[in-house]
Amino acid sequence: MSRWLLGRTVQAGGTFIVAVVLMFFVMRLSPGDPLARVVGERQISEAEYRQLQKRFGLDQPLAAQFGAFVSGIVRGDLGTSISHAPSSVNSLIRARLPASLLLGGTVLLINFTLGILIGVWQAVHRGERLDRWLSFLSLTGYALPSFWLGLVLAWIFGVHWHILPPAGMDSPAMAPDAPWLARSVDVLRHLILPAATLSIVTIAATIRYQRTAMIDALGQEYVRSARAKGLSVREVVWRHAWRNALFPVLTLFGLWLPLFVTGSVFVEAVFGWPGLGALTADAIGGRDYPLIMGTSILVSASVVAGTWFSDVLHMLLDPRVRLG
Amino acid sequence: MRAHLALATAATWLTVGCAPERPANTSIVIPTGVLATSPVPTLTRGRSQNTRLAELMFLRLAELSPALVTAGDDGFVPALAQSWERRDSVTLAFQLDSRAKWHDGVPVTAADVLFTFERARDPAINAELATVLSSITEVSAEGDGTVVFRFDRSFPEQLYTATYHVQPLPAHLLANLPPDSIAGSPYMEAPVGNGPYRFDQRVPGQRLTLLANEDFFLGRPGIERVVFLLAGDADARLNLLLSGEVDVLQSVAAVDVPRIEAEPSLRVIAMPGYTVGYLLFNQRDPADLDQPHPILADRRVRQAIIHALDRKAMVRAVYHDYAEVPQGPVALPHWIRDTAKSGVPYDPAQAKTLLRQAGWRENDNGWQRDGEPLTLSLNYPTTSRGRSQFAQLIQEQLRQVGITLELVGLDGPIWFERRGQRNFDIDFSAAGMDPSPSGMQQSWTCAAIGGSNVGNYCNPAVDSLLESAIYGKGNGLATWQAALETIEYDAPAAFIYSPPAIFGINRRLGNVELVPYGYWLDLWRWTVHDGAAPDATD
Numbered sequence: 099m100s101r102w103l104l105g106r107t108v109q110a111g112g113t114f115i116v117a118v119v120l121m122f123f124v125m126r127l128s129p130g131d132p133l134a135r136v137v138g139e140r141q142i143s144e145a146e147y148r149q150l151q152k153r154f155g156l157d158q159p160l161a162a163q164f165g166a167f168v169s170g171i172v173r174g175d176l177g178t179s180i181s182h183a184p185s186s187v188n189s190l191i192r193a194r195l196p197a198s199l200l201l202g203g204t205v206l207l208i209n210f211t212l213g214i215l216i217g218v219w220q221a222v223h224r225g226e227r228l229d230r231w232l233s234f235l236s237l238t239g240y241a242l243p244s245f246w247l248g249l250v251l252a253w254i255f256g257v258h259w260h261i262l263p264p265a266g267m268d269s270p271a272m273a274p275d276a277p278w279l280a281r282s283v284d285v286l287r288h289l290i291l292p293a294a295t296l297s298i299v300t301i302a303a304t305i306r307y308q309r310t311a312m313i314d315a316l317g318q319e320y321v322r323s324a325r326a327k328g329l330s331v332r333e334v335v336w337r338h339a340w341r342n343a344l345f346p347v348l349t350l351f352g353l354w355l356p357l358f359v360t361g362s363v364f365v366e367a368v369f370g371w372p373g374l375g376a377l378t379a380d381a382i383g384g385r386d387y388p389l390i391m392g393t394s395i396l397v398s399a400s401v402v403a404g405t406w407f408s409d410v411l412h413m414l415l416d417p418r419v420r421l422g
Numbered sequence: 423m424r425a426h427l428a429l430a431t432a433a434t435w436l437t438v439g440c441a442p443e444r445p446a447n448t449s450i451v452i453p454t455g456v457l458a459t460s461p462v463p464t465l466t467r468g469r470s471q472n473t474r475l476a477e478l479m480f481l482r483l484a485e486l487s488p489a490l491v492t493a494g495d496d497g498f499v500p501a502l503a504q505s506w507e508r509r510d511s512v513t514l515a516f517q518l519d520s521r522a523k524w525h526d527g528v529p530v531t532a533a534d535v536l537f538t539f540e541r542a543r544d545p546a547i548n549a550e551l552a553t554v555l556s557s558i559t560e561v562s563a564e565g566d567g568t569v570v571f572r573f574d575r576s577f578p579e580q581l582y583t584a585t586y587h588v589q590p591l592p593a594h595l596l597a598n599l600p601p602d603s604i605a606g607s608p609y610m611e612a613p614v615g616n617g618p619y620r621f622d623q624r625v626p627g628q629r630l631t632l633l634a635n636e637d638f639f640l641g642r643p644g645i646e647r648v649v650f651l652l653a654g655d656a657d658a659r660l661n662l663l664l665s666g667e668v669d670v671l672q673s674v675a676a677v678d679v680p681r682i683e684a685e686p687s688l689r690v691i692a693m694p695g696y697t698v699g700y701l702l703f704n705q706r707d708p709a710d711l712d713q714p715h716p717i718l719a720d721r722r723v724r725q726a727i728i729h730a731l732d733r734k735a736m737v738r739a740v741y742h743d744y745a746e747v748p749q750g751p752v753a754l755p756h757w758i759r760d761t762a763k764s765g766v767p768y769d770p771a772q773a774k775t776l777l778r779q780a781g782w783r784e785n786d787n788g789w790q791r792d793g794e795p796l797t798l799s800l801n802y803p804t805t806s807r808g809r810s811q812f813a814q815l816i817q818e819q820l821r822q823v824g825i826t827l828e829l830v831g832l833d834g835p836i837w838f839e840r841r842g843q844r845n846f847d848i849d850f851s852a853a854g855m856d857p858s859p860s861g862m863q864q865s866w867t868c869a870a871i872g873g874s875n876v877g878n879y880c881n882p883a884v885d886s887l888l889e890s891a892i893y894g895k896g897n898g899l900a901t902w903q904a905a906l907e908t909i910e911y912d913a914p915a916a917f918i919y920s921p922p923a924i925f926g927i928n929r930r931l932g933n934v935e936l937v938p939y940g941y942w943l944d945l946w947r948w949t950v951h952d953g954a955a956p957d958a959t960d
Contacts, residue, residue, distance in 0.1 A: 108829065130835030132841065138854065143864070144873040146550040147842075184605050185459050185626065193626030249657060252517070258662045264661035270451045270629050271651040271667075287611075370653035372627040378652060383805070385835040 102413065110406045117398045118391075122167060125390055126160060132385040135181045152179050167391065176395070177388035190377060195359070195396075197267055198373035201366070204289060205296040210351060213301045217308025218343075222335055224313060225339035226300035232305070240302035248295045248368035255291060263288050265370035277340035292369040296362055300354075307350050318342070345412060346375070352408025356400040447648040448950035450931065451668040453659040457652040458630055460610040461621075463589040465540050470854075472746055474812060475650065477940040478632055479615030480589035483516050483535070483569075484581070485943065491757040492858040493898065494576035494585075501640075502616065503569075503588060511576035514584060516569045521639035524592045525620040532563035537593035547601055554587055577893045582858055618643045618946030625664070628652055634946070643946035644933070663688065664927050671926035672941065676741045677808060682926040688779070690745045693936050695923040696857065699799070699809060700817070701727075701916040702849040702877040711878075717798060718847065722780040723731075724913035728766045729773035730823040736815045737919045740808055748920040750906040751853070751862055755938045758859045758902040760892075765917070766910060770823050777823075788824040797826040802850035803837040809850045812918060832872075844876050857939045859902060860892045866909060878913035880926035 133150050142150075151157040155166060170177050176187035216236070220229045256264025263269065268284050276284075293392075315321060317338050324338045359374065366376040374393055381389035453469060461475035483503040491497035495508055504514035509857040522530040533710065539561040545552040558581075560572040572586045592614055601605055612621050618640070620633035631648045651668060653659045661680055663671040664685055674690070682688050703724050707713040717723055733747045752759045774784065782789040782796055789796035800816065802809045810831065817827045827848075832840065841849050855861050864870055867888060868880035887905035891898070910917075923941065927934055930951050938944040 129839060130833060131839035132835060134838030136833040137838070142874065143550055143553065145545070145553070146548075149549050181456075182459050184610060189626060193628075199626070252658070252661050258663050260665060263667055264665045265653050265655075265658040266651060266662065266667065267628065269667070270631075270651045271449050367655040368658060370651075370655060370658035374651060376654050377627070383834065 103410065106406060106409055108351075109401045112356045114398050115404045117402075118395055121394045122164060122391060122399075125385075125387060126336055128165070129163075130385040132156065132180050132387055135384040135386070138182075154178070154183075176392040176410065178391045179381075179386055181384045181389065185386050189393055190389065191374065193376045194372060194374045197371060198359055198366075198375065200285075200289065200332075201292055201362075201371060201373055204293045205300065206351075206354065206358055207292065208297045209301050209304045209354070210347070212297075213304030213404065214308050214347060217299075217305040217347075218312050218340060220305065221307045221312030221316060222331075224309075229304040232308075236302035236305045240300075241296040243364075244295055244362060245364040245368050247299060248292070251291050251295055252368060262291055264291070265368075267370075267372050284395045288369075288371075292365050292371050295369075296357075296365050300357075304347060304350060304390070307346045308343065311346045312339060315339040315343040341415075345416060348415075349408050352406075352411075353365050353405040355404030355407065356397055357360050359396055428474075438451060449649065450645050450670065450948075450950065451594055451649045451651050452670045452672070453651045453653040453662050454672075454814060455652075455656070455659070455667045457627070457650065460605075462591070462610055462613045464538055464591060465547060465604055474940065475632075476589065476613075476615075477617070477632070478611060478648070478942050478945060479617045479621060480591070481522070482589050483518075484585045486582075486857055486939065488585070489757065489859050490755050490938065492582040493757075493894075495581045498581055498585065499610055501585075503585075506581070509570075512573045512580075514571045514573075514580055515564070516571070516584070516796075518567045518569065518835075520641060520769040521566060522616055523637060523639065524594075524616050525614045525635060526592075526595075528592065528594055530567075530590065530616050531566040531593075532569045533566070534590045534593045535764045537597050538588055538590045541604075542588050544601065551552075551587060552944075557583060562879050565844040569656075575893065577857055578898065579860060579892070584857065586858070588950055589800060592616075596726055619648060622647075630762075631809040638946065641946070644949040645945065648945065660926075663928075666928070669928040669931060672923065674924040674926050676744055676924065678926075679742070679765070679924065687929055687931055689927055690935065692922040692925055692926045693925070693938055695921055696753045696755060696855045696938060697852055697921055698748050698753050698855070698917060699812070699850070699919045699921065700748075700751065701851045701918060702846075702851045703727075703879075703913070703915060704844060704846055704848070704877055705914070706844060706878045706932055708845045708847065709848055715847070716794070717796065720780050721913060722776040724780075724916075725766070725911075726776035726780070726823075727820065727825065728913055728916045729769045729776065730745075730825065731816060731819050731916060731918075731929075733765075733916075734768070734769040736812060736819070740811045741919065741921055742922075744924060745919045748917045750868060750909045750917055751915070752859060752920075753837055753855055754859070754905060754920045755802045755922050756855075756859050758899060758906070760903055760906075763903075766913075773823050784824055788826055793831065795826065796824070797828065798847040799828040799830050800835055800848045800850060801830045801832055801840055803834045804831040805834040806850075806852065808919075808921065809852065813850060816918075822838040841876055844878065860888075862905070863892070866914065877914050879912065881908065881912055884908050884912070 114415070133147070137148060148157070155163060179185050179187050181192055182190060186195055216232060223229050252264040255262040267288050268281065271282060320335060321339050324334045363375040363379040365371065366373045367379065374396065377389070378393040381393060431742065457470045457812050458471040458475040461479060462471050463476040463480050477500055481502040483501060484498040484506065485501050486492065487497050487499050489497055490793070500519070502518060504519040506514060506516045509515055510512055518530060518532060524530060541547055542551050543558065557573050557577070558571055559574050562570045564570060571581050595609060596604060596612055604610065611624070618635055619640045620635045620847050622631040622633045624630045629652060632648045634646045653662060656675065659671055660681070662668040664681065666687065679844050682690050705715050705719045707715050713958055737745045737747055745911065746754055747765060748754070749759055749765050777789055782791045787795065800813055802813045804810055806818055813829050820827045840846055841851070851866065864874045866879060867885045868882060869885070871878050871880060884905055887901055887908060891901040891905055925936060932949040932951055934948055935944040
């Protein structure tokens with residue numbers, strides 16, 4: 099088992115390194131001048147342009163830039179952002195990560211509690227009217243573009259009814275000495291709309307995966323045996339069927355783990371949520387090489403870690419994986 | 423079950439019904455697409471967010487008066503300097519206001535001004551600024567309160583040159599730092615200034631807060647706390663204003679104005695801006711920059727394109743009544759602009775005549791010369807909503823006279839890269855300018871080819887006129903006008919629009935004055951009327 103785990107870990111590490119190196123070169127070879135944002139609409143001279151290139155190391159050959167990048171990684175220094183200079187990439191990521199973790203974590207929590215509960219309920223009550231309605235509603239949510247839904251919710255609850263803030267993570271006008279509870283409630287109020295938007299457009303996948311796996315499990319011999327033994331419905335469903343219907347959902351969880359880190363570009367933008375998704379989109383739009391690399395490393399790491407995590411969970415829960 | 427219901431009700435009340443109250447003090451919130459990173463003037467000429475914020479914390483020696491005339495010594499009002507005197511044609515002396523203090527309580531002295539100009543004139547720190555200040559030969563102090571500037575020659579914008587580009591920095595905090603280490607110093611994170619607002623805190627990725635400088639020597643600011651809130655998306659910023667979460671929205675799109683006007687608690691203020699949008703004609707062949715452009719090198723073709731464009735109608739379509747067609751490369755607030763001049767008229771018949779004179783023949787497939795069609799491409803950044811709209815209208819108007827225009831919408835950095843490489847037929851540019859018209863030299867003179875003059879336009883007569891206008895050899899305004907008329911005749915570009923800066927403002931704010939070259943310069947004079955009835959007369 100430890101050999102299997104070691105093999106998987108080495109494979110994940112290799113994938114991560116290849117992805118990061120590829121991203122470095124593909125990004126620099128793609129068209130676009132990273133100084134566009136810095137210059138903006140000012141008319142600048144050739145001398146100032148050269149000075150800016152030198153300041154951000156863009157006048158160096160590609161190999162030298164790669165060397166500086168690798169040496170920075172070794173030191174734990176991802177460099178200075180071009181668009182946000184003089185802020186370091188490390189500080190920008192540190193500042194944005196908590197917001198992404200809060201939003202992504204909330205959405206994952208909603209998806210993998212409510213989604214599983216609904217999926218299991220629908221499997222048990224397959225074919226009933228409410229099952230059909232829930233399938234219709236969840237798939238409708240899945241089909242909605244997140245930015246559109248976000249704009250609509252922000253307008254209805256934020257602008258029209260004034261009951262929830264339409265953007266931001268907290269109220270900037272709140273008194274600096276406001277008590278902790280008031281601040282927490284304030285953040286919670288700001289979290290509701292982006293979390294609801296992301297949950298509505300993503301929960302259908304969890305529900306469908308869980309429902310299908312559960313229907314399959316409920317038809318298995320061991321479940322029929324459990325029923326025949328006279329166990330209660332709750333015991334049959336949750337103790338016998340659900341444990342075996344969990345694997346596909348675990349795979350999905352691994353694939354969605356990056357959401358925990360990056361949030362969603364569109365939803366963060368529409369709600370002015372100060373997370374990594376919006377920062378990454380901004381970095382890509384401005385060709386901010388150091389910042390793109392910083393966020394890409396984080397995304398790659400979370401994708402690789404998510405896959406590794408679901409593999410390991412599978413192995414722990416299903417002996418066929420480690421014995422096969 | 424009841425317990426669950428009660429819990430759910432309580433949670434809902436807490437989160438939905440428990441909106442936080444604004445603090446009792448006078449606090450305002452301004453959303454911004456990009457948060458200032460180092461609002462320190464002079465040493466860094468970075469993004470406009472830094473510059474604008476710096477104007478709340480650092481004073482210039484003098485500010486432009488509302489007429490915005492940059493020539494001569496009369497069009498200025500005191501700021502850090504309480505007065506100035508002209509000693510001779512190349513010498514200006516400023517008397518600093520003895521009441522001025524840095525936010526840490528240390529008095530502002532001539533040493534601060536000397537230190538700042540020493541750094542500002544160092545090309546290794548800021549090449550662009552050093553060039554702008556190159557006409558200053560010496561800055562010296564007479565005691566703690568007087569600063570004397572000497573210039574290399576006599577010219578009308580000496581006072582502007584000495585005051586506009588440089589805001590003094592505290593020598594007692596920075597003089598001991600090596601020039602190349604200031605950018606990474608803690609000072610840049612929490613700058614100490616001398617203006618109406620002092621730095622409070624910056625929450626990266628979220629907000630930056632300034633507090634009123636209660637000891638500000640020109641008067642106590644009416645607003646105690648100014649919060650710049652990061653909201654990258656334009657729709658999110660608009661929603662924040664409409665919901666009352668923020669008080670001021672800058673850069674409002676003309677299309678959003680009706681939504682703001684429909685909200686009784688808000689009002690709209692439009693102000694002329696120092697930006698000009700124009701179609702820049704490449705006079706060199708993008709495939710071989712040593713060769714003239716096969717189509718656009720001919721002035722008659724460029725003039726024909728301008729005649730074919732109904733610029734007034736286009737400006738009305740995109741900006742409604744807020745923008746105007748500029749006279750040459752001059753924005754609406756520029757003092758050299760002659761409002762009586764309407765520029766090149768919309769005249770499709772004249773456009774066709776000019777094309778015929780240039781050897782083009784019209785047939786069912788449009789214009790052709792030597793078997794080659796009159797087809798051009800227009801590069802524009804898709805990140806600019808205004809230019810994207812204009813591009814569609816321009817394509818249609820040129821189609822009506824038989825000119826084929828291919829639209830090439832590009833991501834901002836790619837558009838910028840191609841512009842720098844001169845890789846375009848026509849480039850949809852937008853130039854943000856200083857209040858001084860002398861900046862025209864950067865883009866429209868022969869010497870600027872290879873730098874900002876990416877269209878490769880060169881007319882020695884224009885160079886000479888601009889030189890005369892800037893250095894006061896001719897008849898001031900008349901010389902400027904002659905230069906503008908020559909540029910319009912040469913048609914190196916089709917000058918399309920000079921857009922306004924549109925603001926959405928909550929009516930609880932009073933005494934609101936916005937300055938075209940520094941939006942927040944007068945913010946310290948604003949007032950807040952919490953709980954007061956909306957002021958319909960504002």
